[in-house]
Amino acid sequence: MTAPFSVVSAKDLCLTFQTGDGPVHALSNVDLEVKKGDFVSFIGPSGCGKTTFLRVIADLEKHTSGTITVNGMTPENARKDRSYGYVFQAAALYPWRTIEKNIALPLEIMGFSKEEQKKRVEQTLELVNLTGFGKKFPWQLSGGMQQRASIARALAFDADLLLMDEPFGALDEIVRDHLNSELLKLWDRTDKTICFVTHSIPEAVYLSTKIVVMSPRPGRVTDIIESTLPRERPLEIRETPEFLAIAHRVREGLKAGHSYEE
Numbered sequence: 001m002t003a004p005f006s007v008v009s010a011k012d013l014c015l016t017f018q019t020g021d022g023p024v025h026a027l028s029n030v031d032l033e034v035k036k037g038d039f040v041s042f043i044g045p046s047g048c049g050k051t052t053f054l055r056v057i058a059d060l061e062k063h064t065s066g067t068i069t070v071n072g073m074t075p076e077n078a079r080k081d082r083s084y085g086y087v088f089q090a091a092a093l094y095p096w097r098t099i100e101k102n103i104a105l106p107l108e109i110m111g112f113s114k115e116e117q118k119k120r121v122e123q124t125l126e127l128v129n130l131t132g133f134g135k136k137f138p139w140q141l142s143g144g145m146q147q148r149a150s151i152a153r154a155l156a157f158d159a160d161l162l163l164m165d166e167p168f169g170a171l172d173e174i175v176r177d178h179l180n181s182e183l184l185k186l187w188d189r190t191d192k193t194i195c196f197v198t199h200s201i202p203e204a205v206y207l208s209t210k211i212v213v214m215s216p217r218p219g220r221v222t223d224i225i226e227s228t229l230p231r232e233r234p235l236e237i238r239e240t241p242e243f244l245a246i247a248h249r250v251r252e253g254l255k256a257g258h259s260y261e262e
């Protein structure tokens with residue numbers, strides 16, 4: 001059996017922002033392998049570089065030193081190759097476009113035929129359980145539905161890699177639980193590779209095959225936890241000793257990386 005393909009491979013990756021107040025070490029010596037089909041969560045306090053790391057993968061920021069490849073390419077080539085879909089903290093849908101027109105936008109830009117656009121919009125609406133809502137405007141949907149529509153938009157051009165920056169952070173816990181289990185099913189069905197930023201320990205443990213614990217000043221990886229939980233995870237798994245043991249290790253990692261002097 002061949003080893004799974006490395007979707008993101010970072011070696012000794014550093015990114016320093018030069019600011020008026022001096023350099024900010026947003027990422028320091030990050031080593032990480034994300035394999036095809038992994039669900040990787042990035043967790044850590046504010047400012048530890050979670051968003052910056054996703055932005056480097058997406059070629060929205062340039063690293064200062066070290067190396068990173070995305071699907072075996074430079075981030076720039078991966079972006080040009082449409083290697084990933086990006087889901088932001090807020091749904092960021094255009095209010096003057098219907099849901100289906102929002103989802104079709106990247107497809108329009110990429111020059112897909114009208115027919116293909118329609119097919120893909122229908123498929124992705126179904127994937128996120130929004131069939132029948134395509135003609136609605138974003139403001140006619142709940143926050144959770146809007147976020148599902150933005151996931152559909154990121155899925156529409158069928159990139160293998162999904163980058164998700166705290167997509168459910170603004171939602172209440174019940175909606176969040178529901179979307180977490182929906183996202184897991186979607187991941188299972190589509191075999192995507194997902195990089196997911198969160199502040200929530202239960203969310204990270206519930207979703208991930210691998211949890212990357214980070215800490216700030218400088219932004220760095222302090223622990224990488226390979227989950228031992230089965231791929232199929234009912235919400236009740238969160239009460240099992242195995243789940244709680246992983247959550248405990250994440251919490252300890254977060255504590256160890258936290259300096260109370262700052």
Ligand SMILES: Nc1ncnc2c1ncn2[C@@H]1O[C@H](COP(=O)(O)OP(=O)(O)OP(=O)(O)O)[C@@H](O)[C@H]1O
Pocket residue numbers: 017018019024025026044045046047048049050051052053219
């Ligand atoms: N464009 C920029 N210019 C200067 N500093 C920046 C820039 N973007 C991010 N930073 C700094 O880099 C560090 C890492 O920021 P980043 O947004 O990646 O953290 P984060 O872990 O995603 O935080 P949060 O959980 O609050 O979103 C922070 O100290 C932040 O202030």
